[in-house]
Amino acid sequence: MQIYNTLTRRKENFETLEPGVVKMYVCGPTVYNKAHVGHAMSALVFDIIRRYLLYRGYQVKFLMNFTDVDDKIIQRANEMGIDPFDLAEGYIQEFQQHLKDLNILPATINPRATQTIPQIISMIQTLIEKGYAYPVDGDVYFRVQKDEDYGKLSGRKLEDMQAGARIEVDSRKEHPMDFALWKAARPNEPFWESPWGKGRPGWHIECSAMNLAHQGEQIDIHGGGNDLVFPHHENEIAQTESLTGKPFARYWVHNGMLQLSGEKMSKSLGNIVSIEAFLTQHSGDVLRLMVINSGYRNPLTFNDEVLEQTERALDRLHSALRPALPNAAGASEQMLQTLKNQIAATREGFVASMDDDFNTAGALGYLFELVRVINQARAEGATNQELQAAQDTLRELLNVFGLKMETPSTEKHQAAAFIDLLVELRSELRKQKLFALSDTIRDRLLDLGVVIEDSKEGSTWRWK
RNA sequence: GGCGACGUGGCCAAGUGGCAAGGCAAGGGUCUGCAAAACCCUGAUCAUGGGUUCAAAUCCCAUCGUCGCCUCCA
Numbered sequence: 090m091q092i093y094n095t096l097t098r099r100k101e102n103f104e105t106l107e108p109g110v111v112k113m114y115v116c117g118p119t120v121y122n123k124a125h126v127g128h129a130m131s132a133l134v135f136d137i138i139r140r141y142l143l144y145r146g147y148q149v150k151f152l153m154n155f156t157d158v159d160d161k162i163i164q165r166a167n168e169m170g171i172d173p174f175d176l177a178e179g180y181i182q183e184f185q186q187h188l189k190d191l192n193i194l195p196a197t198i199n200p201r202a203t204q205t206i207p208q209i210i211s212m213i214q215t216l217i218e219k220g221y222a223y224p225v226d227g228d229v230y231f232r233v234q235k236d237e238d239y240g241k242l243s244g245r246k247l248e249d250m251q252a253g254a255r256i257e258v259d260s261r262k263e264h265p266m267d268f269a270l271w272k273a274a275r276p277n278e279p280f281w282e283s284p285w286g287k288g289r290p291g292w293h294i295e296c297s298a299m300n301l302a303h304q305g306e307q308i309d310i311h312g313g314g315n316d317l318v319f320p321h322h323e324n325e326i327a328q329t330e331s332l333t334g335k336p337f338a339r340y341w342v343h344n345g346m347l348q349l350s351g352e353k354m355s356k357s358l359g360n361i362v363s364i365e366a367f368l369t370q371h372s373g374d375v376l377r378l379m380v381i382n383s384g385y386r387n388p389l390t391f392n393d394e395v396l397e398q399t400e401r402a403l404d405r406l407h408s409a410l411r412p413a414l415p416n417a418a419g420a421s422e423q424m425l426q427t428l429k430n431q432i433a434a435t436r437e438g439f440v441a442s443m444d445d446d447f448n449t450a451g452a453l454g455y456l457f458e459l460v461r462v463i464n465q466a467r468a469e470g471a472t473n474q475e476l477q478a479a480q481d482t483l484r485e486l487l488n489v490f491g492l493k494m495e496t497p498s499t500e501k502h503q504a505a506a507f508i509d510l511l512v513e514l515r516s517e518l519r520k521q522k523l524f525a526l527s528d529t530i531r532d533r534l535l536d537l538g539v540v541i542e543d544s545k546e547g548s549t550w551r552w553k
Numbered sequence: 554g555g556c557g558a559c560g561u562g563g564c565c566a567a568g569u570g571g572c573a574a575g576g577c578a579a580g581g582g583u584c585u586g587c588a589a590a591a592c593c594c595u596g597a598u599c600a601u602g603g604g605u606u607c608a609a610a611u612c613c614c615a616u617c618g619u620c621g622c623c624u625c626c627a
Binding site: 098115116117118119124125127128129130131132134135159160161243244245246249250292312313314315316317318319320321343344345346347348351352353354355356357358378379382383384386387388390394395397398399400401402405408411414438442448449450451452453454455456457458461464465467468469519522524527528531532535540541542543544545549551 | 554555556557558559564565566567568574575576577578584585586587588589590591592593619620621622623624625626627
C-alpha cells in the first residue's frame with residue numbers, strides 16, 4: 090500500500106510503527122460557527138481512509154480533536170452575550186450529529202483543547218527549559234530559529250517568509266515567525282492558571298499535546314485540509330519534534346479544498362453551504378460519492394450540476410442492487426461465468442486502486458463495471474440466487490466506501506401492501522387494455538414517490 | 554513578491570513513459586400499448602509551443618490560464 094506524504098512530496102510504502110496498528114490523528118474544526126460541506130469533505134476523506142485501513146485488517150486508533158477555545162469562539166460568544174464554553178459545546182454537539190448523519194465512524198477519542206490544559210502547560214514548560222520557547226509578559230512564544238528544520242513540511246525557509254510576511258510584527262518577539270504557545274488572558278476572557286499567569290493555549294500546541302497525551306510521541310498518519318499545512322502542521326512538527334527529538338508523524342496526509350464557484354469554501358470568504366442545509370436537500374451518500382469520485386488531494390468541484398450528476402450516479406449504483414425480474418428463468422452459463430469473472434476483477438481492481446494512495450475514483454470505476462454486468466445478467470433473466478454473490482460483493486465494497494445505500498424507511502413499508510394491491514389491479518386493467526386508467530394510477534403513484542416499471546414478465550415497483 | 558498544485562470529450566473525473574477507466578448529459582437502437590428502468594451502439598490524442606525517447610497525456614523547458622498557502626481556516 091502506498092500513501093502520498095506531504096512531507097516528502099511523493100508516494101511512500103505504508104509501514105506502521107507497530108505492526109497491524111495505525112495511529113491516526115485528524116485536525117477537526119474550531120467550533121465557533123456552523124460547519125460547512127468543506128469540513129464534511131475532510132471528515133469524509135479521512136473516514137474513507139480509515140475504513141479502507143480497517144478493511145485491510147489494520148486496527149485503527151482514530152483521533153479527531155475539537156478546538157474549543159480560541160479568539161473567534163470568545164469573540165462570537167461575547168457578541169452573542171453567552172458563555173464561550175456553552176457556544177463551543179453547542180457546535181460540538183451539532184457537528185457530532187452531522188458526522189453521524191454522514192455515516193462517519195465515531196472517533197476512538199475526540200480530545201478537546203480545554204481538556205488537555207495540564208499537558209499543554211507541561212509541554213510548554215519543557216520547551217522553555219530546552220530553549221525552544223520563551224515567555225514575554227505572560228505570553229509564551231516558540232523560538233523558530235532554534236528549530237533547524239523549521240519549514241520542512243511546507244517547503245519554506247524563514248528568510249523567504251520574512252520577505253513576504255504581511256503580518257504586523259510584534260516587537261516583543263525575537264523573530265517575526267515565532268508563534269504563540271500560550272496567550273495571556275485579556276479582561277473578560279476565559280483563562281487557566283499557569284506558571285506565566287492567567288491565560289490560554291495557542292492554537293497549534295493543543296494538537297501536539299493531545300497526541301502526546303493519547304497516542305504517544307509518534308503517530309502513523311496525521312491528516313487535515315491542505316490549508317493547514319502552513320502554519321498549523323508546520324508548527325505542530327516544530328513543537329513536538331523539538332520536545333521528543335523524534336519524527337512526529339510518519340505520513341502527513343492532506344485533502345484538497347472543496348471549491349464553490351471556483352473558490353475555496355471558507356467561513357471567512359462567506360461562500361458557505363452548511364452541512365445542515367445540504368442534508369435537508371440531499372442524502373449523506375451524495376456528498377460521500379462526490380468525494381469518492383475524485384482524488385482526495387485535488388480540489389473538489391461543488392456546484393448544482395455536479396450534485397445532480399452525482400445523484401444520478403448514485404441511482405445507478407442502487408440499480409444494481411435491485412432484485413431479479415419477476416419470473417426470472419435463469420441466465421445462461423456464459424453470462425454466469427462473466428458475472429463470476431467480473432466479481433473477481435472488481436475485487437482485484439478495487440484493492441489495487443485503493444492501495445495506490447486511496448484512489449477512490451479508480452476503485453469506483455471498477456464498481457460501476459460490476460454494476461453493468463449485474464444489470465446485464467438481470468436483464469437476461471438471472472435469478473436472485475444467481476445475482477446474490479455479485480450483489481453481496483458490490484454491497485461489501487460500497488460499505489468500505491461507507492456508502493449507506495439506504496432505500497425505504499419503515500413508515501413507507503406500511504404502505505407496501507396497499508401499493509402491491511394497486512399494482513395488481515393495474516395489471517388487470519392493462520390486460521383489459523384500459524390504458525388511460527392504468528396510466529393514471531402510474532402517474533399518481535409516481536407523484537407519491539412510487540415508480541412502476543412494466544416488463545413482459547410483469548410489473549415491479551420501487552420507491553423513487 | 555515567495556512556495557506549491559492543477560489544466561484530460563458538453564460536464565465531473567481516473568490514468569502519470571507503450572494503442573485514453575468510470576459516471577452524468579446527448580444522439581441512435583432493443584424492449585414496451587405508452588412510459589420508465591435496464592441493456593446495446595456512437596464521440597476526446599489529453600491548455601499551447603518547443604525538447605528528450607524506438608515510444609509521452611505521462612519526463613524536461615517555456616508560455617498562457619486556474620487554484621491553494623504565505624493571516625483565522627477542513
